[in-house]
Amino acid sequence: xxxxxxxxxxxxxxxxxxxxxxxxRCPAICGLAGERDLMLSDYHYLRDDSxxxxxxxxAAEQARRIRALRWVIAVPMIIAVGPGAxxxxxPVSNQALREGEQEAIVWTAFDPSDGxxxxxxxxxxxxxxxxxxHEPEVFTAPLASTAIAxxxxxxxxxxxxxx
Numbered sequence: 371x372x373x374x375x376x377x378x379x380x381x382x383x384x385x386x387x388x389x390x391x392x393x394x395r396c397p398a399i400c401g402l403a404g405e406r407d408l409m410l411s412d413y414h415y416l417r418d419d420s421x422x423x424x425x426x427x428x429a430a431e432q433a434r435r436i437r438a439l440r441w442v443i444a445v446p447m448i449i450a451v452g453p454g455a456x457x458x459x460x461p462v463s464n465q466a467l468r469e470g471e472q473e474a475i476v477w478t479a480f481d482p483s484d485g486x487x488x489x490x491x492x493x494x495x496x497x498x499x500x501x502x503x504h505e506p507e508v509f510t511a512p513l514a515s516t517a518i519a520x521x522x523x524x525x526x527x528x529x530x531x532x533x
Contacts, residue, residue, distance in 0.1 A: 372508070376440050376481040379403050380506065383442045384491050386411075387475050388503050391446055391493070396462050398422070398445040398520070400429040404438035415445060416461035426523035433528055441528075444477040445520040449490060457490075457509065459519075477506070478521025486525060 372380070383401040386409065390397055398415035402408045410432060412425040426443070433441055447459040450471045459476060467473070475491040489508040493501045 371484075372479065372487055373481055373484055375403065376442070376479055376484060376487075379440055380442045380444075380477065380479050383409070383444045384475055384477065384506060387444045387446065388491075388493075388501070391475075391501055396446045398425060398443065400425075400441060400443040400524070402429065402433045402436060402438040403440045404433065404436040406436055408432055408436055408438075416447070422520075423523045426521070427527060430524050430527035433524070438528075440479070440481040441524065442477060442479045443521045443524055444475050444491075447474060447476045447520075448472070449474045449476065449492075473501070475503075476520050478519070478525070480521075480525060480528070486521075488519075488521075 379401050383399050387399050395413070396416065397411040397413045400410045402410070410429050414421040415425050416422070429443070446462050448462055448467065448471050449457055449459045451457060462473065473493050473495070475493070477489050477491070479487045487508050489506055491506045492504045495501055
């Protein structure tokens with residue numbers, strides 16, 4: 371079970387992303403909690419894997435600078451359950467959802483006492499396009515079938531030895 375401080379950070383990041391999605395913006399948002407709290411966002415994250423990696427490396431630099439104890443990264447994506455109950459993802463787009471797909475906020479959270487948690491906040495849309503958000507769900511494995519799952523680079527950089 372996620373501790374209260376990490377859950378609070380997760381809910382803060384998710385709420386910020388929900389407001390952005392409702393306003394038809396789709397940035398990645400990363401919340402860092404350390405000597406001070408810091409929120410970072412990037413609108414190019416879903417453009418390609420290198421843009422996602424650059425954002426996560428910048429977030430890792432900031433996390434080290436503020437001596438972050440915990441972090442959460444959340445990204446709006448289209449998800450579907452794949453073979454073996456794996457969760458596959460693709461960037462959001464203006465195209466209609468394919469059979470079996472779901473719009474969701476995909477998130478990764480880290481806390482030194484709890485380790486890493488992965489999850490989603492699924493959402494559906496009313497006929498007028500207004501999103502209706504579900505409660506956060508926790509998964510035991512990261513998003514599959516993508517070159518870089520949200521938070522992969524951030525996790526690898528922060529858990530490796532400092533340069």
